[in-house]
Amino acid sequence: MAENSRKQELDKTLAARRLAARRKKRRKRVIQVWIRRGIAGAVLILVVVGLFFGIRGILGLFRKEAEPSPYGLPDYIQEEYLTINPYSRPGVKLPGGVQGVVVHYVANPGSTAQNNRDYFEGLKNSGDTSASSNFIIGLEGEIIACVPIDEVAYASNSANDYTLSIECCHPDETGQFTEATYESLVRLTAYLCDRFGLESGDVVRHYDVSPSQKACPLYFVEHEDAWEAFRQEVQEATDALRAETAAEENGGAEETGEPAGEGGGAEETGEPAEGSNGAEE
Numbered sequence: 058m059a060e061n062s063r064k065q066e067l068d069k070t071l072a073a074r075r076l077a078a079r080r081k082k083r084r085k086r087v088i089q090v091w092i093r094r095g096i097a098g099a100v101l102i103l104v105v106v107g108l109f110f111g112i113r114g115i116l117g118l119f120r121k122e123a124e125p126s127p128y129g130l131p132d133y134i135q136e137e138y139l140t141i142n143p144y145s146r147p148g149v150k151l152p153g154g155v156q157g158v159v160v161h162y163v164a165n166p167g168s169t170a171q172n173n174r175d176y177f178e179g180l181k182n183s184g185d186t187s188a189s190s191n192f193i194i195g196l197e198g199e200i201i202a203c204v205p206i207d208e209v210a211y212a213s214n215s216a217n218d219y220t221l222s223i224e225c226c227h228p229d230e231t232g233q234f235t236e237a238t239y240e241s242l243v244r245l246t247a248y249l250c251d252r253f254g255l256e257s258g259d260v261v262r263h264y265d266v267s268p269s270q271k272a273c274p275l276y277f278v279e280h281e282d283a284w285e286a287f288r289q290e291v292q293e294a295t296d297a298l299r300a301e302t303a304a305e306e307n308g309g310a311e312e313t314g315e316p317a318g319e320g321g322g323a324e325e326t327g328e329p330a331e332g333s334n335g336a337e338e
Protein backbone atom coordinates (compact mmCIF):
# COMPACT_ATOMS: atom_id res chain seq x y z
CA MET A 58 0.00 0.00 0.00
CA ALA A 59 2.78 2.37 0.97
CA GLU A 60 4.63 1.39 -2.17
CA ASN A 61 1.64 2.20 -4.30
CA SER A 62 1.29 5.70 -2.93
CA ARG A 63 5.01 6.30 -3.40
CA LYS A 64 4.63 5.35 -7.05
CA GLN A 65 1.73 7.74 -7.41
CA GLU A 66 3.80 10.42 -5.79
CA LEU A 67 6.62 9.74 -8.23
CA ASP A 68 4.25 9.89 -11.20
CA LYS A 69 2.92 13.21 -10.01
CA THR A 70 6.43 14.63 -9.68
CA LEU A 71 7.35 13.37 -13.12
CA ALA A 72 4.20 14.89 -14.63
CA ALA A 73 4.90 18.18 -12.90
CA ARG A 74 8.45 18.20 -14.21
CA ARG A 75 7.30 17.43 -17.72
CA LEU A 76 4.79 20.25 -17.51
CA ALA A 77 7.46 22.62 -16.26
CA ALA A 78 9.77 21.58 -19.08
CA ARG A 79 7.01 22.14 -21.63
CA ARG A 80 6.26 25.58 -20.19
CA LYS A 81 9.93 26.44 -20.25
CA LYS A 82 10.16 25.38 -23.90
CA ARG A 83 7.09 27.44 -24.77
CA ARG A 84 8.50 30.47 -22.98
CA LYS A 85 11.76 30.01 -24.88
CA ARG A 86 9.87 29.86 -28.17
CA VAL A 87 7.96 33.04 -27.31
CA ILE A 88 11.21 34.80 -26.45
CA GLN A 89 12.78 33.61 -29.72
CA VAL A 90 9.81 34.92 -31.68
CA TRP A 91 10.16 38.32 -29.99
CA ILE A 92 13.90 38.40 -30.63
CA ARG A 93 13.28 37.59 -34.29
CA ARG A 94 10.64 40.31 -34.49
CA GLY A 95 13.03 42.74 -32.78
CA ILE A 96 15.80 41.98 -35.26
CA ALA A 97 13.40 42.32 -38.20
CA GLY A 98 12.20 45.65 -36.82
CA ALA A 99 15.73 46.92 -36.31
CA VAL A 100 16.70 45.89 -39.85
CA LEU A 101 13.63 47.65 -41.22
CA ILE A 102 14.48 50.83 -39.33
CA LEU A 103 18.08 50.65 -40.57
CA VAL A 104 16.90 50.20 -44.17
CA VAL A 105 14.49 53.13 -43.91
CA VAL A 106 17.09 55.39 -42.26
CA GLY A 107 19.71 54.27 -44.78
CA LEU A 108 17.42 55.02 -47.70
CA PHE A 109 16.58 58.41 -46.24
CA PHE A 110 20.18 59.48 -45.80
CA GLY A 111 21.26 57.77 -49.02
CA ILE A 112 18.70 59.63 -51.08
CA ARG A 113 19.46 62.84 -49.27
CA GLY A 114 23.16 62.33 -49.93
CA ILE A 115 22.59 61.69 -53.62
CA LEU A 116 20.32 64.73 -53.90
CA GLY A 117 22.95 66.72 -52.04
CA LEU A 118 25.46 65.98 -54.81
CA PHE A 119 23.18 67.57 -57.37
CA ARG A 120 22.29 70.41 -55.06
CA LYS A 121 25.92 71.40 -54.52
CA GLU A 122 25.68 74.45 -56.80
CA ALA A 123 22.88 75.87 -54.65
CA GLU A 124 25.24 76.40 -51.72
CA PRO A 125 25.17 80.04 -50.65
CA SER A 126 28.05 82.21 -51.83
CA PRO A 127 30.59 83.03 -49.09
CA TYR A 128 30.60 86.61 -50.42
CA GLY A 129 26.84 86.87 -50.84
CA LEU A 130 27.10 87.00 -54.64
CA PRO A 131 24.02 86.25 -56.77
CA ASP A 132 23.75 82.72 -58.13
CA TYR A 133 24.39 83.73 -61.76
CA ILE A 134 28.04 84.19 -60.79
CA GLN A 135 30.26 81.08 -60.64
CA GLU A 136 32.84 81.37 -57.90
CA GLU A 137 36.12 79.71 -58.87
CA TYR A 138 38.61 81.61 -56.77
CA LEU A 139 42.29 81.39 -57.57
CA THR A 140 44.77 79.90 -55.13
CA ILE A 141 46.47 82.66 -53.17
CA ASN A 142 49.87 83.28 -54.83
CA PRO A 143 52.12 86.27 -55.62
CA TYR A 144 51.32 86.35 -59.37
CA SER A 145 47.53 86.42 -59.58
CA ARG A 146 45.93 86.54 -56.13
CA PRO A 147 48.08 88.24 -53.52
CA GLY A 148 45.40 87.72 -50.86
CA VAL A 149 45.53 91.42 -49.95
CA LYS A 150 42.33 93.19 -48.85
CA LEU A 151 41.43 96.24 -50.98
CA PRO A 152 43.10 99.05 -49.00
CA GLY A 153 40.78 101.70 -50.42
CA GLY A 154 37.58 99.69 -50.42
CA VAL A 155 35.57 99.54 -53.66
CA GLN A 156 35.47 103.00 -55.23
CA GLY A 157 35.01 102.00 -58.83
CA VAL A 158 34.71 99.29 -61.47
CA VAL A 159 37.22 98.93 -64.32
CA VAL A 160 36.17 97.23 -67.57
CA HIS A 161 38.69 95.27 -69.68
CA TYR A 162 38.82 93.01 -72.73
CA VAL A 163 40.99 89.89 -72.65
CA ALA A 164 42.75 90.72 -75.97
CA ASN A 165 42.74 87.03 -76.82
CA PRO A 166 39.97 86.47 -79.42
CA GLY A 167 37.86 83.36 -79.00
CA SER A 168 39.20 82.40 -75.57
CA THR A 169 36.59 81.46 -72.97
CA ALA A 170 36.08 82.70 -69.43
CA GLN A 171 37.33 79.34 -68.15
CA ASN A 172 40.47 79.55 -70.36
CA ASN A 173 41.30 82.95 -68.92
CA ARG A 174 40.57 81.91 -65.35
CA ASP A 175 42.81 78.85 -65.75
CA TYR A 176 45.54 81.01 -67.26
CA PHE A 177 45.48 83.24 -64.15
CA GLU A 178 45.59 80.16 -61.93
CA GLY A 179 48.54 78.78 -63.92
CA LEU A 180 50.61 81.90 -63.20
CA LYS A 181 51.20 80.63 -59.67
CA ASN A 182 53.46 77.95 -61.19
CA SER A 183 54.82 79.66 -64.31
CA GLY A 184 55.38 83.06 -62.70
CA ASP A 185 55.37 84.47 -66.26
CA THR A 186 53.74 87.72 -65.27
CA SER A 187 51.41 89.26 -62.71
CA ALA A 188 47.84 89.32 -63.97
CA SER A 189 44.29 88.59 -62.87
CA SER A 190 40.85 90.07 -62.56
CA ASN A 191 38.07 89.97 -60.00
CA PHE A 192 35.62 88.75 -62.67
CA ILE A 193 35.71 87.31 -66.19
CA ILE A 194 32.70 87.30 -68.49
CA GLY A 195 32.68 84.63 -71.21
CA LEU A 196 31.37 84.56 -74.76
CA GLU A 197 28.10 82.94 -73.62
CA GLY A 198 27.63 85.53 -70.90
CA GLU A 199 28.87 83.23 -68.14
CA ILE A 200 30.49 85.06 -65.23
CA ILE A 201 33.38 83.61 -63.23
CA ALA A 202 34.60 85.24 -60.02
CA CYS A 203 38.37 84.65 -59.72
CA VAL A 204 39.40 87.05 -56.98
CA PRO A 205 36.97 87.89 -54.11
CA ILE A 206 35.28 91.29 -54.08
CA ASP A 207 37.28 92.43 -51.05
CA GLU A 208 40.69 91.53 -52.46
CA VAL A 209 43.20 93.11 -54.82
CA ALA A 210 43.47 91.69 -58.35
CA TYR A 211 46.24 92.53 -60.80
CA ALA A 212 44.36 94.11 -63.69
CA SER A 213 44.20 97.89 -63.62
CA ASN A 214 47.68 99.09 -62.68
CA SER A 215 47.53 101.95 -60.16
CA ALA A 216 43.74 101.49 -59.75
CA ASN A 217 44.09 97.94 -58.39
CA ASP A 218 43.91 99.09 -54.78
CA TYR A 219 40.48 100.72 -54.92
CA THR A 220 38.58 99.15 -57.84
CA LEU A 221 37.12 95.83 -58.93
CA SER A 222 38.02 94.59 -62.39
CA ILE A 223 35.94 92.82 -65.02
CA GLU A 224 37.62 91.11 -67.98
CA CYS A 225 35.40 90.39 -70.98
CA CYS A 226 35.94 87.75 -73.66
CA HIS A 227 35.34 88.62 -77.31
CA PRO A 228 35.07 86.55 -80.50
CA ASP A 229 37.42 88.50 -82.77
CA GLU A 230 40.08 91.17 -83.17
CA THR A 231 37.61 94.07 -83.14
CA GLY A 232 37.17 93.45 -79.42
CA GLN A 233 33.41 93.89 -79.72
CA PHE A 234 31.53 91.80 -77.16
CA THR A 235 28.82 89.29 -78.03
CA GLU A 236 25.32 90.29 -77.00
CA ALA A 237 25.41 87.71 -74.18
CA THR A 238 28.72 89.07 -72.86
CA TYR A 239 27.46 92.64 -73.08
CA GLU A 240 24.26 91.84 -71.20
CA SER A 241 26.14 90.06 -68.44
CA LEU A 242 28.53 93.01 -68.24
CA VAL A 243 25.64 95.44 -67.71
CA ARG A 244 24.07 93.10 -65.14
CA LEU A 245 27.26 92.49 -63.16
CA THR A 246 28.39 96.13 -63.24
CA ALA A 247 24.96 97.30 -62.06
CA TYR A 248 25.03 94.70 -59.29
CA LEU A 249 28.42 96.00 -58.10
CA CYS A 250 27.28 99.64 -58.32
CA ASP A 251 24.22 98.84 -56.24
CA ARG A 252 26.18 96.83 -53.70
CA PHE A 253 28.98 99.35 -53.21
CA GLY A 254 26.96 102.56 -53.59
CA LEU A 255 28.56 103.54 -56.92
CA GLU A 256 27.16 105.39 -59.94
CA SER A 257 27.85 104.84 -63.64
CA GLY A 258 30.43 107.66 -63.42
CA ASP A 259 32.51 105.35 -61.20
CA VAL A 260 32.63 102.78 -63.99
CA VAL A 261 35.69 103.32 -66.15
CA ARG A 262 37.73 101.69 -68.89
CA HIS A 263 41.20 100.35 -68.25
CA TYR A 264 42.24 103.00 -70.77
CA ASP A 265 40.89 105.76 -68.48
CA VAL A 266 43.07 104.78 -65.53
CA SER A 267 46.12 103.90 -67.61
CA PRO A 268 46.04 105.53 -71.07
CA SER A 269 49.64 104.71 -71.82
CA GLN A 270 49.13 101.01 -71.06
CA LYS A 271 46.88 99.90 -73.89
CA ALA A 272 43.62 100.55 -75.68
CA CYS A 273 41.54 98.39 -73.35
CA PRO A 274 38.73 97.49 -73.81
CA LEU A 275 39.52 98.08 -77.48
CA TYR A 276 35.99 98.41 -78.86
CA PHE A 277 34.91 100.86 -76.15
CA VAL A 278 38.09 102.91 -76.64
CA GLU A 279 37.48 103.12 -80.38
CA HIS A 280 33.73 103.70 -80.01
CA GLU A 281 33.22 106.39 -77.43
CA ASP A 282 29.45 106.47 -78.18
CA ALA A 283 29.11 102.75 -77.45
CA TRP A 284 30.93 103.30 -74.16
CA GLU A 285 28.61 106.13 -73.16
CA ALA A 286 25.57 104.04 -74.11
CA PHE A 287 26.91 101.21 -71.96
CA ARG A 288 27.37 103.49 -68.98
CA GLN A 289 23.85 104.77 -69.35
CA GLU A 290 22.50 101.22 -69.42
CA VAL A 291 24.47 100.47 -66.28
CA GLN A 292 22.93 103.49 -64.54
CA GLU A 293 19.44 102.42 -65.56
CA ALA A 294 20.02 98.84 -64.39
CA THR A 295 21.49 100.12 -61.11
CA ASP A 296 18.50 102.39 -60.53
CA ALA A 297 16.18 99.46 -61.26
CA LEU A 298 18.00 97.31 -58.68
CA ARG A 299 17.74 100.09 -56.11
CA ALA A 300 14.04 100.53 -56.80
CA GLU A 301 13.60 96.78 -56.36
CA THR A 302 15.43 96.83 -53.03
CA ALA A 303 13.38 99.81 -51.87
CA ALA A 304 10.17 98.02 -52.84
CA GLU A 305 11.28 94.92 -50.94
CA GLU A 306 12.04 96.96 -47.87
CA ASN A 307 8.65 98.58 -48.08
CA GLY A 308 7.54 95.06 -48.85
CA GLY A 309 5.23 94.07 -45.99
CA ALA A 310 2.45 96.30 -47.29
CA GLU A 311 3.03 95.56 -50.96
CA GLU A 312 3.18 91.81 -50.66
CA THR A 313 0.16 91.41 -48.45
CA GLY A 314 -1.60 93.93 -50.68
CA GLU A 315 -1.53 91.66 -53.70
CA PRO A 316 -3.62 88.74 -52.44
CA ALA A 317 -6.19 91.27 -51.27
CA GLY A 318 -6.59 92.24 -54.93
CA GLU A 319 -5.58 95.86 -54.55
CA GLY A 320 -2.01 95.63 -55.78
CA GLY A 321 -2.10 99.06 -57.40
CA GLY A 322 -3.49 100.80 -54.36
CA ALA A 323 -1.05 99.10 -52.01
CA GLU A 324 1.85 100.10 -54.21
CA GLU A 325 0.87 103.72 -54.22
CA THR A 326 0.31 103.78 -50.50
CA GLY A 327 3.71 102.08 -50.22
CA GLU A 328 5.31 105.31 -49.09
CA PRO A 329 3.19 106.05 -46.03
CA ALA A 330 3.83 102.40 -45.06
CA GLU A 331 7.33 103.54 -44.08
CA GLY A 332 6.13 103.44 -40.51
CA SER A 333 5.82 99.67 -40.61
CA ASN A 334 9.24 99.51 -42.21
CA GLY A 335 10.73 101.34 -39.26
CA ALA A 336 9.02 98.98 -36.88
CA GLU A 337 10.55 95.98 -38.67
CA GLU A 338 14.05 97.37 -38.23
Ligand SMILES: [Zn+2]
Pocket residue numbers: 160161162212263273274
Ligand atom coordinates in the same frame (compact mmCIF):
# COMPACT_ATOMS: atom_id res chain seq x y z
ZN1 LIG B 1 42.72 95.93 -69.48
